Amino acid sequence: MKKIIRKSFKRELFLGLFLVSLIPGIVISLLLVKVFKSRLASDYQAAAASQVTSVTEALEQYFNLIDETQLAIRSNKKIVGGISETDSWQKNKAYTALYEATENARNVARFNIYDIEGNLVFTTSTEGYSESIPTYWGILKVSFAHPDERIIKKAVMSDDEKTVIQIARAIVSGDECVGFVVTDVFSSHIEEILAKSYDESYGIAILDSFYEDVYSTRTGKEEALAALIRQREFDGEPLKQEDDEVEFFLSRIGDTNLTLVLxxxxxxxxxxxxxxxxxxxxxxxxxxxxxxxxxxxxxxxxTSPIIKLSKAMEKVKGGDLDVSVHSSRIDELGQLSEDFDKMTDELKTYMELQVKQQQEINDSNIAMMQAQLNPHFLYNTLDTMKWVAKANNVPDLAKMSADLAQILRLSISDRKFITLEEEMEMVEKYVEIQQIRFGGNFTFDAELPMELEDCIIPKLIIQPIVENALIHGLKEQEKGHIFVNAYSESGNLKIEVTDNGCGIEGEILEKLNSRDREKLRGHIGFFNVDTILRLYYGDNFGLKAFKPEEGGTKVLITLPLTKERNNDQSPRC
Known part of the structure; x- marks a missing residue:
């Protein structure tokens, strides 16, 4: 299938457009579903969080009201004194004090006062409530053991089915516990609180510290939230699981030991x-x-214009340069057809021009071969001058002619690369000529280790630098000195050409190191050597000019250290 599709640009284009159109549609649809579900879940979570906060705050305020009332009761001396009082008049005063203390809370809870034996002494009930509570276990025992704490438990000691929660505090007189205040919270009381802050679409359960069901709405009972959470807590499982049929939220109710489940x-x-x-x-x-x-x-x-172009190109491959593709389109493909027609016209013109240029090249080759006779003629003439100078006893002229002949012979040879030793011999010949010319006004020294003599370098890369040092560096210098030092470093061959001349100005130094032909006018030898080295070895090699602190100028030549050459005289690393 892949090969069939790739054999046709139209099929490839069709498949690409089809996939480009289809995949975003699928991805966008999936993202829309995901975003919709995420937004719906986010709104649901926000609504549920708001509902939990509202119900929790309402219940927290309710239990705080009960706690404040209990604290007021246990600090009321008439009520505390009336627990052990046998006089009916004093008891009536205690009852009156109890009703005054519970004025803001007795409509939402029942307040009972028990003596130290668990016998009911006072109550705000109007229904003749007279239940006693044992003190050897249950809420009174816990309250007796923790007299300074509020004890909240599920109502298991009450015979009254309406009571769902009991809240107890010990009543202390001096350092002695003399009784207890126990508040009974009915399911109707909680329903009254929830009615003001509760959406009935939610199921609510209130659990004690053991995750026992203290109170549940009808929906909460049907969904068995308390039993589900308690079972998972005891089994050590996460309270919330992905496969839950009911989503629920938990929140602590203030500083009570109760938990709200929505x-x-x-x-x-x-x-x-x-x-x-x-x-x-x-x-x-x-x-x-x-x-x-x-x-x-x-x-x-x-693809239709591309097919036409393909057929036209087949004709061009067959040698028909008169073919053309006409298109009425003005878009890029129409421009491509127009460019194809221009290309065939230019190709035809180019082929005709090539025939003409080949003839001119043949003529130029003949002229170049004739021109090669001139340097050989000049070399032969210099050789003749040498022997004439010797015959007439003019040694300086003979030496200059001999040295110049050797330099010329090396420069016109076909060899592009020579050894470092050969290059230094040619430099010494050049220096000998210049010393005769300048009457010995400068000296020249070179240091070439024996192990570097057979290094292969491009010819004529040191002589132009020595010439620059002589002409520019030692200008107007009476006792000039030029020193050439060759050494190896990190696998590279480095050659330093140093003079003790007048030094180099910062502007010229910047031009020499710029590798810009226009800026190096007047220093064409420096530019040519640097260019040759970079063309052969890369931009990491070439020339670098310095201005030493002791004066003068130093030029560093850097090239790879090579000692072998192949048959066409090119160096190999």
Whole structure:
């Protein structure tokens, strides 16, 4: 299948357009579903959090009111004194004090006063409530053991089915516990609190510290939230799990040991999820059909001029340069057709020009071979001058002629690379000529280790630098000195040409190191050597000029250290 598609640009284009259209549609549809679910879940979480906060605050205020009332009761001397009082008049005063202390809370809870034996002494109940509570276990025992704490427990000691929570505090007189204040919270009291802050679509349960169900709404009982959470807590499992049929939220109620649980069916049920995926599938199928037709139309539109160009190119390959492609389109493909016609016209013109230029090249080659006779003629003339000077006893002229002849012979040879020893011999010949010319006004020294004599370098790279040092560095210098030092470093051959002349100005130094031909006018030898080295070895090699602190000028030549050459005289590292 892959080979079939790749054999046709139209099929490749069609497949590309089809995939480019289809994949974003699928991805966008999936993202929309995900974003919708995420937004729905986020809104649901926010609403649930708001509901939990509202209910928790209402219950916290309720239990704080009860706590404040209990504290007021245990600090009321008339009530505390009336616990052990047998006089009816004093008891009536204690009752009156109890009703005054519970004025703001007795409509939302029942307050009972028990003596140290657990016998009911006072109550705010109007229904003849007279229940006693044992002190050897249960809430009174815990309260006796912790007289300074508020004890909240599920109502298991009450015969009254309406009571769901009991809150107890010990009543202390001096350092002795003389009784207890126990508040009974009815389910109706909690329902009254919830009615002001509760959405009945949620199920609510209040659990004690052992995750026992203290109170549940009807929905909460049906969903068995308390039993579910308690079982997971005892089994050591996470309280919330992904496969829960009910989403629930937990919140501590103030500083009590009670926990509020709010539960509700998930916002995204299986039916809603299936509907969403069904709609997404329909959208994707519609996109596939639409993409198929659009991709087919676009691929035909784009490939038709390419097919015409392909046929025209086949004719050009066969040697027909008169072929042309006419197109009425003004887009890039129309421009391509127009450029193809221009190309064939220019190619035809170029072929004709090539025939003419080949003839000119042949003529130039003949002229170049004739021109090569001139340097050989000059070399032979210098050799003749040497022997004439010797015959007439003019040794300086004979030496200059001999040295110049050797330099010329090396420069016109076909060898592009020579040994470092050969290069230094040619430099010494050049220096001998210049010393005769300048009457011995400068000296020259060179240090060439024996192990470097056979290093292969391009010819004529040291002589131009020595010439620059002589002409520019030692200008107007009476006792000039030029020193050439060759050494190896890190696998490279380095050659220093140093003079003790007038030094080099900063502006000229910058020009020499710029590798800019326009800036190096007047220093063309320096530029040529640097260019030759970079062309042969790369931009990391070449020339670098310095201005030493002791004066004068130093030029550093850097090239790879090579000692072998192949048959065409090119160096090998």
């Amino acid at each position: 539960g509700k069916e998930p916002v995204l049920t299986d039916d809603i999820t299936r509907t969403m995926w069904g709609v997404t599938t329909v959208i994707i199928l519609f996109s596939v059909i639409l993409c198929f037709f659009v991709a087919n139309i676009i691929s035909d539109y784009l």
